Amino acid sequence: MDKLSGDGTRTADEQREIQEEVASADASQGKSKDGVRAVQAGARRYPEPPFPPQHEPKPGMEYRLDPPPMYDAPFYKGSGKLDGMVAVITGGDSGIGRAVAILFAREGADVTISHLAEDRDADETRRAVEAEGRRCLVSRGDVRDPDYCRQVIDHTVRTFGKIDVLVNNAAFQVHSKTIEDLSIEHFDMTIKTSLYGYFYMAKAAVPHLKEGSSIINTGSVVGLMGSAALLDYSMTKGGIHSFTRALASNLVSRGIRVNAVAPGPVWTPLNPSDKQAEQVSQFGSKVPMKRPAQPEELAPAYVFLASPQCSSYITGEILPVIGGY
Numbered sequence: 063m064d065k066l067s068g069d070g071t072r073t074a075d076e077q078r079e080i081q082e083e084v085a086s087a088d089a090s091q092g093k094s095k096d097g098v099r100a101v102q103a104g105a106r107r108y109p110e111p112p113f114p115p116q117h118e119p120k121p122g123m124e125y126r127l128d129p130p131p132m133y134d135a136p137f138y139k140g141s142g143k144l145d146g147m148v149a150v151i152t153g154g155d156s157g158i159g160r161a162v163a164i165l166f167a168r169e170g171a172d173v174t175i176s177h178l179a180e181d182r183d184a185d186e187t188r189r190a191v192e193a194e195g196r197r198c199l200v201s202r203g204d205v206r207d208p209d210y211c212r213q214v215i216d217h218t219v220r221t222f223g224k225i226d227v228l229v230n231n232a233a234f235q236v237h238s239k240t241i242e243d244l245s246i247e248h249f250d251m252t253i254k255t256s257l258y259g260y261f262y263m264a265k266a267a268v269p270h271l272k273e274g275s276s277i278i279n280t281g282s283v284v285g286l287m288g289s290a291a292l293l294d295y296s297m298t299k300g301g302i303h304s305f306t307r308a309l310a311s312n313l314v315s316r317g318i319r320v321n322a323v324a325p326g327p328v329w330t331p332l333n334p335s336d337k338q339a340e341q342v343s344q345f346g347s348k349v350p351m352k353r354p355a356q357p358e359e360l361a362p363a364y365v366f367l368a369s370p371q372c373s374s375y376i377t378g379e380i381l382p383v384i385g386g387y
Contacts, residue, residue: 100352101386105137108356109329111347115339120236122331124156124183131329133161134190135358138168143369145170148222150214152176152205152263153232155184157330158280161357162229162364163187167194169365174199174218176232183331197222205232205259208266215266227368228267230260231280233298235336237291249294256298260305273317278367279306281324283384299324303380310378319377321367326384327354350386359383 100110109129116128124131149166153159154175160183163173173191175198177184184200191198199221203210218225234255238244264277271277284292285299303322310320327333327346334342346354363383366372 100347101350103351104359106132108132108353108359110353111345112343113345115343116334117339117342118331118335120234120335121178121180122156122335123180124160124331125186127329127331127334129329131157132356133157133164133358133361135161135165135168135361138165138358138362140165140168140170140194143169143365143371144227147171147226147368148174148218148224149227149229149368150174150176150218150225150263150267151229151231152214152259153280154229155180155187157332158325158328158357158360158364159229159231160187160190161361162231163198164190164194165358165361165365166227166368167191167196167198169369170196171227171368172197172199172222174201174214174221176201176203176205176214178202178204178232180331205263206254208258208262211259211262212266214263215270219270225267225270226272226275228263228271228277229280229364229368230263230277230302232256232259233280233295233332235292235295235332237336238293239291241293244293252294252298256295257301257305260302264309268313268318271316271318274370275317276319276321276368276373277309277313278364279320279322281306281322281380283324283326283382283387286324286380286382286384287387306380307378314377319367319373321373321376321378322380323360323363323367324380324382324384325355325360326382326387328360329354329356346385349384353385355383355385 114128149171151159154163155177188198201214279302281302282299284296285303288296306322
């Protein structure tokens with residue numbers, strides 16, 4: 063075989079110099095185990111795994127989480143995007159629901175929050191909404207019950223006179239490593255909370271909605287990509303995405319918009335009340351940003367989809383907020 067003429071020694075030396083420069087730079091950047099730091103691109107710094115190992119009994123209480131979820135978005139300035147509006151938020155006591163309730167109030171809306179049994183968390187959300195100068199109605203019950211869903215809507219209309227925005231956000235999630243481990247009772251709980259509950263709330267709310275109103279459903283990255291240990295939860299989230307698109311088509315002629323937000327990992331009570339303590343300590347570390355989102359990082363997406371000034375031409379869309387997947 064013919065060889066090209068010339069001495070490659072100098073080039074090899076130059077390549078090694080470059081290699082050494084990169085190695086030195088890598089060593090100085092304080093990286094995680096796989097070589098990439100958690101991404102901090104927000105107005106303030108957010109917690110990074112590893113977190114303290116912890117496990118919460120269902121339904122999970124936000125006040126016990128360590129570190130506390132960041133929900134108050136102190137750098138977010140309201141500008142009247144939801145002035146005079148009324149919103150109903152299921153799962154509004156904690157996590158994404160709490161952060162959404164606060165930003166909706168900061169944008170001028172009165173809020174009803176529905177929760178299952180997390181009274182202390184719900185009371186904290188109510189205080190936070192009222193601190194924004196808006197009214198907050200708290201409702202306790204199970205969205206699997208169609209009668210309860212009607213009661214939430216009717217109570218909201220009696221209290222505030224109307225409804226402009228419905229946020230379907232309540233969920234149930236517990237992993238099962240194999241399909242054999244997924245009991246019928248477990249499957250039924252997941253399906254009825256996340257699919258029946260969304261349907262019941264929408265069915266009860268739609269007669270009160272008018273042109274310019276909107277419905278926002280909380281989907282998930284697992285509804286887009288699936289999750290081996292969350293067969294039932296992935297199924298519901300994929301169903302929520304389809305329900306969103308179908309209901310948007312059903313209601314578009316009435317001027318009612320329907321969209322969904324599909325979060326990636328978010329530091330809320332949902333996951334510490336699912337995974338084992340050691341797994342929780344690494345929650346969010348596998349996404350490209352190498353950390354979970356904080357609830358306040360999701361809430362502006364809901365404001366955007368609720369605001370007629372921001373999203374009047376958007377319906378039937380799934381907005382992923384998934385940390386760079």
